[in-house]
Amino acid sequence: VDRLARQSPARLALGVFAGVIAIFTALLSLPIATATGTRAPFVDALFTATSAVCVTGLVTQPTGTYWSTWGQVAILVAIKIGGLGVMTLASLLGLAVSRRIGLTQRLLVSSETKMTRLGEVGSLIRIVILTSTLFEVAIAVILIPRFHLLGESWSTSAWHGIFYAISAFNNAGFVPTAEGLAPYVSDWWILLPIVIGVFVGSLGFPVVLDVLRHARRPRRWNLHSKLTLTMSAALVVAGTALVAAFEWSNPRTFAPLDWPATILASLFAGVMPRSGGFSTVDVAGMHEGTWLLNDALMFVGGGSASTAGGIKVTTLAIMLLAILAEARGDPDVEAFGRRIPREALQVAIAVSLVSATIVLVASLALLAITGLALDEILFEVISAFATCGLSTGITAELPDEGKYVLVFLMFIGRTGTMTFAAALALRNRRRVIRLPEERPIIG
């Protein structure tokens, strides 16, 4: 795996994901997977399997009522496998990248421990499984008594608690009931653990492990952790404040809530575009401005090597730092006392522009296929590409071609940005002849 990851990271990730999606499509195509016992249409089985494995959360059929308990368990397993797959594959690629480019900054083990490669990979996978399961258990343990207090049986409470815990920490956005989290819009006990789970999950494993290892000494966190945490926090604060401003007096969303509930709902809506994908108020009823804000936040997404999607917060951070360096007249892009290499800037441009192009082309395709307006299309396309899972409610109404476009977006959004950046970073960068320099006019 390690060798394959270094030699052809793209093929590895694409193959693993395509295979796992095929298996779950087959499982969800069985008659026992639906509540009515009839075979689900291929497009719905494929869409749901892709959405679960790619931890997106967009659905063409309501998870809690259309699928049987058996089907819902399959979806939950797909989320867990997809989440673990993303975290381990991305961490492996990160390991390969950091080794190839000759940095001592490893993801897991410092070079002094002299572990073998196989041991290193095995220990990485073990640690990822252990840590993520611990986080999920912690969230479930908090949620289950609350569901029971609210009148559910212990077994239903346990099922809902476990489902939400796994769905939240893996940023999957699937909900086990038809109403989802809407009934708990003012319930801090339920929503706060979910918000924290989504936020921690969206940081990515390299950050979580680095922070856990140096929990008491933030100064020793590596540059990647510092950038990810700072940028994520800034986006949550900005998102929360702007959602509150746009929705405060909207009768279809926040207006009926008292002010503590409004603050909770704003915080919730501010964190979810990172790519949690849950919603406590009706997204369809939100202001156009909130939609556009969500478009921007979802496009940025979460941390690298996390279950979140998008171009990633470090990509945005590097571009912002480049602007800051330009404005100051600094020749180097710097942050937290470190210089960021020029190649990183080039990768950031490539990831951003390719992502923007994919969103543009997919939006044009969906506009051509459907008669829907740009606001809903753009929201859906970015949500699928960034594997966020928020929706204005058009997913189920799309024609089959439109659903296949979203399937492609979820798949490419999940596997593409991860492997693309790794593939770029693993490139051979030697060159004998340098051409004479000439500067075009810009802007």
Place this chain on the structure above:
Amino acid sequence: VDRLARQSPARLALGVFAGVIAIFTALLSLPIATATGTRAPFVDALFTATSAVCVTGLVTQPTGTYWSTWGQVAILVAIKIGGLGVMTLASLLGLAVSRRIGLTQRLLVSSETKMTRLGEVGSLIRIVILTSTLFEVAIAVILIPRFHLLGESWSTSAWHGIFYAISAFNNAGFVPTAEGLAPYVSDWWILLPIVIGVFVGSLGFPVVLDVLRHARRPRRWNLHSKLTLTMSAALVVAGTALVAAFEWSNPRTFAPLDWPATILASLFAGVMPRSGGFSTVDVAGMHEGTWLLNDALMFVGGGSASTAGGIKVTTLAIMLLAILAEARGDPDVEAFGRRIPREALQVAIAVSLVSATIVLVASLALLAITGLALDEILFEVISAFATCGLSTGITAELPDEGKYVLVFLMFIGRTGTMTFAAALALRNRRRVIRLPEERPIIG
């Protein structure tokens, strides 16, 4: 001027443009400026003056019917002054940049001629005025007989010919009649000179002069000219083909036309987002997909130091070349046998991300102010920022605050990108202490 341009290019451009806009706002506020002889509201006078001086073409009142002949002449003079101002200022800044960064590639004179700086500036301005006026005369001479053949008096034909010639070459997008160019949708004689005028005008003076000087030897064109021409041609071809695909059978736009007229209309609609701003079919009737396509094309805009707006085609070209270099594993960004310096890439990121942020913030502001949908708002915001002037028809209906947002966008879009890039390029880039390098994970 040369000294000021090098010392504080931003202040020079902002001051000149603000002053000229103030003068024309005053002129358009006179009662004789309107057809009815009543004083125009301040917001309309300011909006029209800004739109004319910034060669945008968005209007809150129809130019041909609301303003008197006197008012229309004032608008035409404002366009001519604004266009010349953009071309000379941008060329001066380009001159300052190319001198400061120590390149021999000058805009006008090769270093052998040893002209003094004052002489150089004077000769630049003379050549810009002469060349642009020659182009405008040529377009007018072609248009005037056609207008006369179509039944207009010689004096009206002359007025319309001159108005369209100046409006086209300066990429201004103003039309002297209520119907604009719609009656000539299938008239190659009228539309082809306008298309060519808009295209040449959108390339920018550095390119036009370079190409004229080495007309027979394209190999000797400089990198900037080659990049601008290639990228502009690619965008026109892509724009024309995609508009044709989206609108071919649209009953509100191309469906009533025969196929040669459809081709002409597609070509026209493919060139205008570069930032001509004319339209022969109703933009409001176009497909949502065409709107989104226009959004993307308008955002890119035209050539540097031209009357076109947007982030400029060279900025996009550099970012695409950076992706190509990444994909190939090249350490350098190269084009046409030349290496593009790393700093250019950093300026390109800065220009693009700042522009995208301005569009995002302005769209959020207009969504908050008005009750309009995202598609129309985004189109209007990008059109104003890129000084393109195409509109889905909401300009006149906006509340005054919304009109002021557009005024700000036109002003910042015109003066901002031009001076921002120059200011960045003129920065001092010396640094003694280099920090240790650390690479974050991207994507």
